[in-house]
Amino acid sequence: MDATRLKPVDVVVIGGGWAGSIMAKEMTEAGQKVVMLERGPDRSTAVEGAYPGSIDELEGNYRYRLFQDLSKNTVTIRNNMHQRALPYRRMAAFLPGEGVGGAGLHWSGVHFRMPPDDLILRSKVIERYGKSFIPEGMNLQDYGVTYDELEPFFDRAEKVFGTSGEPYMINGQVVGKGNVFSPSRSQPFPLPALKDVYTAHLFRKAATEAGFHPYSLPAANASAQYTNPYGAQMGPCNFCGYCSGYACYMYSKASPNVNILPVLRRDPLFELRTHAHVLRVEMDSTKTRATGVTYVDRDGRTWTQPAELVIISAFQFHNVRLMLLSGIGKPYDPVANEGVVGRNFVYQNVTTSFVWLNKNIETEQFVGTGGGGVAFDDFNSENFDHGPLGFVGGSPVWVNQAGVKAIAAAQAGGPPGTPRWGSAWKKGMVDTYRHSLRIDAHGANMAYRDVFLDLDPTWKDAYGLPLLRMTFDWKDNDIRMNRYVVDRIGEVARAMDARQVQLTKREFGVPFDTRKYQTTHLGGGAVMGTDPTTSALNRYLQSWDVPNVFVIGANAFPQGTGYNPTGMVAALAYWSAYHIRQTYLKNPGPLVSL
Amino acid sequence: MQVMAGASALVATPGVVVRGHAAPSAPPHTPVFFNDAEWKFLNAACARLIPGDALGPDAVALGVPRFIDLQMDTPYGRGQLWYMHEPFVEGPANLGYQLPHAPCELYRRGIAGANAWCLHHEGSDFAGLPAARQDEILTMMEKGEMAFDDIPSDMFFEQLLSNTMEGAFADPVHGGNVGLKSWTMIGFPGARADFMDWVDQYGVTYPLGSVSISGETA
Numbered sequence: 001m002d003a004t005r006l007k008p009v010d011v012v013v014i015g016g017g018w019a020g021s022i023m024a025k026e027m028t029e030a031g032q033k034v035v036m037l038e039r040g041p042d043r044s045t046a047v048e049g050a051y052p053g054s055i056d057e058l059e060g061n062y063r064y065r066l067f068q069d070l071s072k073n074t075v076t077i078r079n080n081m082h083q084r085a086l087p088y089r090r091m092a093a094f095l096p097g098e099g100v101g102g103a104g105l106h107w108s109g110v111h112f113r114m115p116p117d118d119l120i121l122r123s124k125v126i127e128r129y130g131k132s133f134i135p136e137g138m139n140l141q142d143y144g145v146t147y148d149e150l151e152p153f154f155d156r157a158e159k160v161f162g163t164s165g166e167p168y169m170i171n172g173q174v175v176g177k178g179n180v181f182s183p184s185r186s187q188p189f190p191l192p193a194l195k196d197v198y199t200a201h202l203f204r205k206a207a208t209e210a211g212f213h214p215y216s217l218p219a220a221n222a223s224a225q226y227t228n229p230y231g232a233q234m235g236p237c238n239f240c241g242y243c244s245g246y247a248c249y250m251y252s253k254a255s256p257n258v259n260i261l262p263v264l265r266r267d268p269l270f271e272l273r274t275h276a277h278v279l280r281v282e283m284d285s286t287k288t289r290a291t292g293v294t295y296v297d298r299d300g301r302t303w304t305q306p307a308e309l310v311i312i313s314a315f316q317f318h319n320v321r322l323m324l325l326s327g328i329g330k331p332y333d334p335v336a337n338e339g340v341v342g343r344n345f346v347y348q349n350v351t352t353s354f355v356w357l358n359k360n361i362e363t364e365q366f367v368g369t370g371g372g373g374v375a376f377d378d379f380n381s382e383n384f385d386h387g388p389l390g391f392v393g394g395s396p397v398w399v400n401q402a403g404v405k406a407i408a409a410a411q412a413g414g415p416p417g418t419p420r421w422g423s424a425w426k427k428g429m430v431d432t433y434r435h436s437l438r439i440d441a442h443g444a445n446m447a448y449r450d451v452f453l454d455l456d457p458t459w460k461d462a463y464g465l466p467l468l469r470m471t472f473d474w475k476d477n478d479i480r481m482n483r484y485v486v487d488r489i490g491e492v493a494r495a496m497d498a499r500q501v502q503l504t505k506r507e508f509g510v511p512f513d514t515r516k517y518q519t520t521h522l523g524g525g526a527v528m529g530t531d532p533t534t535s536a537l538n539r540y541l542q543s544w545d546v547p548n549v550f551v552i553g554a555n556a557f558p559q560g561t562g563y564n565p566t567g568m569v570a571a572l573a574y575w576s577a578y579h580i581r582q583t584y585l586k587n588p589g590p591l592v593s594l
Numbered sequence: 595m596q597v598m599a600g601a602s603a604l605v606a607t608p609g610v611v612v613r614g615h616a617a618p619s620a621p622p623h624t625p626v627f628f629n630d631a632e633w634k635f636l637n638a639a640c641a642r643l644i645p646g647d648a649l650g651p652d653a654v655a656l657g658v659p660r661f662i663d664l665q666m667d668t669p670y671g672r673g674q675l676w677y678m679h680e681p682f683v684e685g686p687a688n689l690g691y692q693l694p695h696a697p698c699e700l701y702r703r704g705i706a707g708a709n710a711w712c713l714h715h716e717g718s719d720f721a722g723l724p725a726a727r728q729d730e731i732l733t734m735m736e737k738g739e740m741a742f743d744d745i746p747s748d749m750f751f752e753q754l755l756s757n758t759m760e761g762a763f764a765d766p767v768h769g770g771n772v773g774l775k776s777w778t779m780i781g782f783p784g785a786r787a788d789f790m791d792w793v794d795q796y797g798v799t800y801p802l803g804s805v806s807i808s809g810e811t812a
Contacts (some may be wrong), residue, residue, distance in 0.1 A: 052807040058764035074677040240787035406763035421643040513688040
């Protein structure tokens, strides 16, 4: 069926999450007529977040009320190029969002700036350890943008999100007890740090005794009432424990739905269309210019929305897939080691260790906030000497007690060796829930030549288009990094007067397992950079090949990072939008000439 | 609102551990999805996965079989939350579930397989066996050591175990966790969801009992 052609607009934005909402706001401020296309339903905190119905663990975390509808579209996964990839049929290892707000509605709220060294990791590693330190097959790259360039945009994102935290250094002056490894800021956090929950308090004390440098996690969960620069209002977090997987009934966790969209929805230059599933970006005959996008609505009708500027700002892997389906940029070929779309696909290297305290201590794991907690960065980024250790990358370590609920507690079970059911399970599970705490090593995952995204040759989505195929496995470098950092958790546990400790480490030879939740922090696949042979996007997140297409998301990360990605995605969106407004709109064309 | 009224009444006695009255056992339930033989199996198996002991009641008293029966007639039970497009190809376990069966179909095939195995090897259906033998059989099923006609026994076991945990520990509005007994057992306050005054009272045990999103209290 032919698509019906709609009246042209200035900008079409694909995806209604953080990246899309920021870009739509910035473009309407620049006087552009914007249409946002969101494949899922409309969502608002007043409906999806209404207390008490919203705080239903079964619906939120086990029936995936706010997550992607896998029945229509998923990915296929394999561990290496010689395997046949199989569909990710049930939600497990990662949980992409769907609907207005995207993953920004169901996220936890941990809100970081990227460590400066992570942005120039290739240069830094070569400078410090020499080029031969980079393992064979590791595609280590710089972002092409520095911390100093991004600082105003990190600051902007924090003000919009109402981020709570404690600074360490402002304009070169030490001002507080924040993260001693964090770079200088131009401004304080908009809100003071959240209170420590009991387990984080115990961790802070023990980490200090172990000789590390604990700090309060920066959190987009408001520690006090707040009004952001758009006039959006947030209420103080009450540590209800329902962040990840839920819309925040307290209006405390930042979301596009609360912090940006209320003002956008009133803007006559803005139009939101939901249940609008984009099939492809339309190109002119030269294949160097996008003319608009074609989407299918909930009734199966197809529409073409012409636009001068196309902003692809869906979830990381959907952005990559849409580029592949549309022919934007050269697809990556790992054998020839050519092409860029699908190259440098990365994940995050997270393991959770457990510490059991004496039975007179109730750890009250049901209390929590998604972004809050206590971390130390002594083994993150380039904050420590990797020379004698022989691996690239690092992990922050933290207690980020987001609120452990009952089904999750039952499924987590008891200490190592406890059966998964029966009376012994029950005894171990109750002990663990009441008296333990969890410490995460939240590590980076490097990019490799044979880890990538492409289109699956077999399986299709509900619209007959090929699924995206992930080829991913853990590599020795990343496993060694994890094992080293988790041993440092052991040092903290010893300072805690622990009754029992389970140090959870990644094991060599154990492949990536799609059946267990790990993290939704997927990255890369259409990365930013300064060299079009190793990046799909220039440093402004503009397609090298199709200059009126910008691609905003964690797809732009050339390699993984130990930090949660949302703060960086938001800063990159503001960075890209700034340069579109300052330069591109006045003179549309490539922002970087070669 | 009922929930808040209950909460404020309890807040009047801070520091006192308030625990609820004795919960009723699960009300009678006429299964909608499961037939008689399946229902018998489900009740027997759930009661072994979560047995009654000094810590708390068994899964049947918690209404877990009722929860599972009700879940079968939902988009989840019908497999509508899963990607169910062909072809279905076997692969390594770590690449995840690849069978063409929705949860309700896994139960139908899994229970038939388990009962057929028990009749063949034990001369009785599963429910008719002593508890200790049921535990051994469930362990074999968990390890994938039982041969069913058409599905791996461990696939069925994982489905049963995960739904049993969900039923016992989800909010009672879904039909299990009768009397909020599972939440009481672990000290989970349910829909209280407001710890602003408690977050930094280190070492002080949270005093309020569990509450459902329906307003029911323990």
